Amino acid sequence: MRDVSIIGIGQTPVGEHWERSLRHLAYDAVKAAMGDAGVERADALYVGNMLSGEISGQSHLGPLIADFAGLRGIEAVKVEGACGSGAAAVRMGYLAVASGLQDIVICAAVEKMTDDVGNRLTSGLAQAADADYELIHGISFVALNALLMQRYMYEYDVSHEDFAGFAINAHANAVGNPNAMFRRAITLEAFTKAGMIADPINLLDSSPMADGAAAVILCPAPQAREFTDNGVRIAGSAMATDSLSIHDRHDPMWLQAAQDSAERAYRQAGVGPDDIDLFELHDAFSIMSALSLEATGFAARGKGWQLAANGDIRPDGRIPVCTMGGLKARGHPVGATGIYQIVEAAQQLRGEAGDCQILNARLAMAQNIGGSGATIVTHILERE
Amino acid sequence: MRDVSIIGIGQTPVGEHWERSLRHLAYDAVKAAMGDAGVERADALYVGNMLSGEISGQSHLGPLIADFAGLRGIEAVKVEGACGSGAAAVRMGYLAVASGLQDIVICAAVEKMTDDVGNRLTSGLAQAADADYELIHGISFVALNALLMQRYMYEYDVSHEDFAGFAINAHANAVGNPNAMFRRAITLEAFTKAGMIADPINLLDSSPMADGAAAVILCPAPQAREFTDNGVRIAGSAMATDSLSIHDRHDPMWLQAAQDSAERAYRQAGVGPDDIDLFELHDAFSIMSALSLEATGFAARGKGWQLAANGDIRPDGRIPVCTMGGLKARGHPVGATGIYQIVEAAQQLRGEAGDCQILNARLAMAQNIGGSGATIVTHILERE
Numbered sequence: 001m002r003d004v005s006i007i008g009i010g011q012t013p014v015g016e017h018w019e020r021s022l023r024h025l026a027y028d029a030v031k032a033a034m035g036d037a038g039v040e041r042a043d044a045l046y047v048g049n050m051l052s053g054e055i056s057g058q059s060h061l062g063p064l065i066a067d068f069a070g071l072r073g074i075e076a077v078k079v080e081g082a083c084g085s086g087a088a089a090v091r092m093g094y095l096a097v098a099s100g101l102q103d104i105v106i107c108a109a110v111e112k113m114t115d116d117v118g119n120r121l122t123s124g125l126a127q128a129a130d131a132d133y134e135l136i137h138g139i140s141f142v143a144l145n146a147l148l149m150q151r152y153m154y155e156y157d158v159s160h161e162d163f164a165g166f167a168i169n170a171h172a173n174a175v176g177n178p179n180a181m182f183r184r185a186i187t188l189e190a191f192t193k194a195g196m197i198a199d200p201i202n203l204l205d206s207s208p209m210a211d212g213a214a215a216v217i218l219c220p221a222p223q224a225r226e227f228t229d230n231g232v233r234i235a236g237s238a239m240a241t242d243s244l245s246i247h248d249r250h251d252p253m254w255l256q257a258a259q260d261s262a263e264r265a266y267r268q269a270g271v272g273p274d275d276i277d278l279f280e281l282h283d284a285f286s287i288m289s290a291l292s293l294e295a296t297g298f299a300a301r302g303k304g305w306q307l308a309a310n311g312d313i314r315p316d317g318r319i320p321v322c323t324m325g326g327l328k329a330r331g332h333p334v335g336a337t338g339i340y341q342i343v344e345a346a347q348q349l350r351g352e353a354g355d356c357q358i359l360n361a362r363l364a365m366a367q368n369i370g371g372s373g374a375t376i377v378t379h380i381l382e383r384e
Numbered sequence: 385m386r387d388v389s390i391i392g393i394g395q396t397p398v399g400e401h402w403e404r405s406l407r408h409l410a411y412d413a414v415k416a417a418m419g420d421a422g423v424e425r426a427d428a429l430y431v432g433n434m435l436s437g438e439i440s441g442q443s444h445l446g447p448l449i450a451d452f453a454g455l456r457g458i459e460a461v462k463v464e465g466a467c468g469s470g471a472a473a474v475r476m477g478y479l480a481v482a483s484g485l486q487d488i489v490i491c492a493a494v495e496k497m498t499d500d501v502g503n504r505l506t507s508g509l510a511q512a513a514d515a516d517y518e519l520i521h522g523i524s525f526v527a528l529n530a531l532l533m534q535r536y537m538y539e540y541d542v543s544h545e546d547f548a549g550f551a552i553n554a555h556a557n558a559v560g561n562p563n564a565m566f567r568r569a570i571t572l573e574a575f576t577k578a579g580m581i582a583d584p585i586n587l588l589d590s591s592p593m594a595d596g597a598a599a600v601i602l603c604p605a606p607q608a609r610e611f612t613d614n615g616v617r618i619a620g621s622a623m624a625t626d627s628l629s630i631h632d633r634h635d636p637m638w639l640q641a642a643q644d645s646a647e648r649a650y651r652q653a654g655v656g657p658d659d660i661d662l663f664e665l666h667d668a669f670s671i672m673s674a675l676s677l678e679a680t681g682f683a684a685r686g687k688g689w690q691l692a693a694n695g696d697i698r699p700d701g702r703i704p705v706c707t708m709g710g711l712k713a714r715g716h717p718v719g720a721t722g723i724y725q726i727v728e729a730a731q732q733l734r735g736e737a738g739d740c741q742i743l744n745a746r747l748a749m750a751q752n753i754g755g756s757g758a759t760i761v762t763h764i765l766e767r768e
Contacts, residue, residue, distance in 0.1 A: 053511050058511055060511065060628060060759065079461055080443060095485060098483040098485060099480075132405065241451070241458060242451070375461065
């Protein structure tokens, strides 16, 4: 296989883009990434998206976005792994470049969650869970996560307030990110008093739905210098899966696919958790942050919440997390989130994270989760 | 890159499977292919599907099918390119094996079009077209193809009856295929008198919606002999795209992506149209057969219909087409069709096509089309 580098990154601000359609958002991100890389063509485009069929009545995004970006004719296809779709598209692009069959590859992801004329957002998101064995009971996706959080609090004798550090850190970090949806800090009091959504998950445990698109340009690592002095090598790339149904798992409190994909990525990169300088994890809900930190080796079982409580996840802490605001405050355009995480990790490694910059960042990890842990994609990026 | 072979194939009969759900159909095909290859594990699963969200309220098929097939944990993701999803999944599997990162890869595709409780089939299929510029006028997918056929008949002075040979050949071939949906021959009179759907497309110009699943197992070509004496090498693999909207194309009568992907596949395989022993083309509608034959070099522009009229596409003709019944008579479970085509091509090359067998078949081509020509994936398979 060939080694692969990221030579260009692009993103739209995350938010409610009433004046931009699905294809326009994707165009903005793809063009920004191509401009950043200084390329005017590409061999292939892999598109991450979850909800375009449900919300916009539009599938078949591969050729649509390739054409709209002025790249008519190239290999182009959509990749779907629920909220893990974005990083899954990067994984496919990685395979394409690694194979030697494609040289310049665009991985783009887009989600347009506003303009939901059919009122199908909640049912669309729920399709990430098992339709026959979970959804049939009428449960929503936030309710599934609430069950996980309830169980976690019971098993490990943790209070709701113990999770506050995740949201507080994310909001504090988003202040410095011009592309974030919520650029305002929150207090512990605001967290504890936020309105309940599905007990114990309240509004500030939850990432907001949003519109947005992000893109990266990949090429063979030996060629990266031809395009940029600021290349970022993909040192590790891995995808693992688990059952869709939470009740089918050996241990509902353990994200096995997070462990599996992280271990594969660590092994490929030849590093361990102690070597990682920042971690863009998938904080769709507070509980996911705790479980992700445990399964990837940053905290012992049942202790993930402590890293938030004691400040370890802050920019000056042991393992800075969600350094640009995370899903919680940057916003969570579901199928696009995985590429936002990778773009932000690359910004950090390139020293272009502005007020969010982590000093001397050399190795960054990004972990994108689909469903309640059924698809987990982990990438480790290294400054070149 | 590593060369790639198909070491296992599996399929369910195509039809109305009221007693089998989406996941059961996929399971049947995956298990059949694994049994055929003699493998009990795999490194990755790429799933082609178009409509599971619309019809079954279930996305996130990668982990769902991996888990249900006893492969929990492996890399697994869905690939979507409308009706071209099946071959697109094979293309992703091909990249994964070629890269050297995965060894044993399953490419499976499934579609469950019955049990359409929300009555969303027509709108779901239409999502392959451009929602903002085509569907907004209320056009359905068959109507888009009817516009193409009308224009073709006008431009080239061809009658509706001139297309009859495509359906007659497909139905005659399906008689010998135990997995085909319609195992009965049809007459010219039946074709000309069939009920009109969208003028000039009548019932026998149209492939039927259906349930079904198909799968192939890929491995590095040098290892194929460890599994089978009946390996099939993927000599060429290519995907190309075009605009979703027909009105945006330079020439609506030309499938540019069929030409582009076929030319890339020919070049990779080092062959041309004259070397191909059989061609599983995408006869979703009669007009697509004619356009596909022209764009891939088997007929001159405007002359594709002649190959049907003069018998060239029959099993004993110059270029046997849809040798197991094609979409028209084997049936068209949309997102699964691309892998049915590849499985059938492999059956021919392995000499296992039974009553459908093309004598001395050495090179087979399969071409899968998404939308009205926006995603086109071409594979050339070679007997090892």
